[in-house]
Amino acid sequence: MIKKGFSSLGVGLLYLVSLLPYFILYLIADVLFFLLYHVTHYRRKVVQQNLANAFPEKSLAERQSIEKKYFRFLADLIVETIKLTTLSQEEVIKRVRIENRQMLDNAAFKKGKSIIGAVGHYGNWESGCLRMGLITERPCIIAYKPLSNEVFDRFFYNLRTRFGAYLVPMKNTFRKIVSHRHEVTFTVLAGDQTPSREEAVYFTNFLNQPTAVFLGVEKLAKATDSLVVFCDVRRVKRGYYSCTFVPLFDNPKLTAEYEITNAHVQYLENVIREEPQYWLWSHRRWKFKPTI
Known part of the structure; x- marks a missing residue:
C-alpha cells in the first residue's frame, strides 16, 4: 500500500x-x-x-x-x-466465508491443542485475519511486522484488533503465547514476510528463486506443540472471499528441521500459481540473495 x-x-x-x-x-x-x-x-x-x-x-x-x-x-x-475500518461483524462474516470451521474444533480445540496458522499476502488477507478473530471464543493472536510510519502502523493496529484479536510484534509472539499458556489459542503468522538481512538465516526455493523466510511458524509450532494449518484465503468475487483451514502437521515436534517452513511456503506457492494476480507482486520481496 x-x-x-x-x-x-x-x-x-x-x-x-x-x-x-x-x-x-x-x-x-x-x-x-x-x-x-x-x-x-x-x-x-x-x-x-x-x-x-x-x-x-x-x-x-x-x-x-x-x-x-x-x-x-x-x-x-x-x-x-x-x-474494513467501519464494517460490522455481521458484514465481515457474510463477506468472508469459513469453509471448515469444524476442522479447527475437531482437530485441535476439542483436544485442548492450540493452532498455528500460516497465511500469505494473498487475496484480501486483512479481511481474512479480521474474520479469523471471529471464528472462536479462544484468544486469537495475530503476529505482525510493525511499520516504520507510526500513523500508518496505528491505523492497521486499530483495524486488525477491532473484534478482539491480539496484535503482537513478531519478536514478542512467543511471549504472548506463553502468557496464555493455560488456554487454547489460535495464532496467525504471515509466512511470506521479508526478514531483514540479519534475520535471514534460512533460504528456500519460492517462486523459482532463493527466498529468505522467517522461521516463526516452525519455531512456535515446535515450542508449543501446536497443530499447524495453512489459512487458504481465496477471492470468490469482488468483495467476497472464502477461507479454508488446511491441516499441515499434527505433531510438529516429530518433523525434521525446516520441514514445516518448506511445507507452508510450498503450499502458498501452489495457491499463487493457480491465480497469480491475487498475490502482492508490488512488494520488493527479493531484496537480497543468500551469501555463498
Whole structure:
C-alpha cells in the first residue's frame, strides 16, 4: 500500500471514505486502477521483474496479463481494506466465508491443542485475519511486522484488533503465547514476510528463486506443540472471499528441521500459481540473495 505522507488527517479521510457504499467504492477503485497502472506507473517495474523471475516459462503477453489483473485487484484491495475500518461483524462474516470451521474444533480445540496458522499476502488477507478473530471464543493472536510510519502502523493496529484479536510484534509472539499458556489459542503468522538481512538465516526455493523466510511458524509450532494449518484465503468475487483451514502437521515436534517452513511456503506457492494476480507482486520481496 502507499504509505508516504500518511497522517492523522489521512486517517480521518479514510474513515469518511469507509462509510461509502461498496458500489461507490468500486467506482473509486476503477479510477484508482487507471491512476496506478496508466498514470503513475506505481511500482510497475517491480511487478514486472518479480513476474519475470517467478514465471520465466510464461510469455511476455501472459505476464503482462497477470500484471494488469494484479493492479485491478490492488485497487480493489485498497478500497476494501479502507471499508474494513467501519464494517460490522455481521458484514465481515457474510463477506468472508469459513469453509471448515469444524476442522479447527475437531482437530485441535476439542483436544485442548492450540493452532498455528500460516497465511500469505494473498487475496484480501486483512479481511481474512479480521474474520479469523471471529471464528472462536479462544484468544486469537495475530503476529505482525510493525511499520516504520507510526500513523500508518496505528491505523492497521486499530483495524486488525477491532473484534478482539491480539496484535503482537513478531519478536514478542512467543511471549504472548506463553502468557496464555493455560488456554487454547489460535495464532496467525504471515509466512511470506521479508526478514531483514540479519534475520535471514534460512533460504528456500519460492517462486523459482532463493527466498529468505522467517522461521516463526516452525519455531512456535515446535515450542508449543501446536497443530499447524495453512489459512487458504481465496477471492470468490469482488468483495467476497472464502477461507479454508488446511491441516499441515499434527505433531510438529516429530518433523525434521525446516520441514514445516518448506511445507507452508510450498503450499502458498501452489495457491499463487493457480491465480497469480491475487498475490502482492508490488512488494520488493527479493531484496537480497543468500551469501555463498
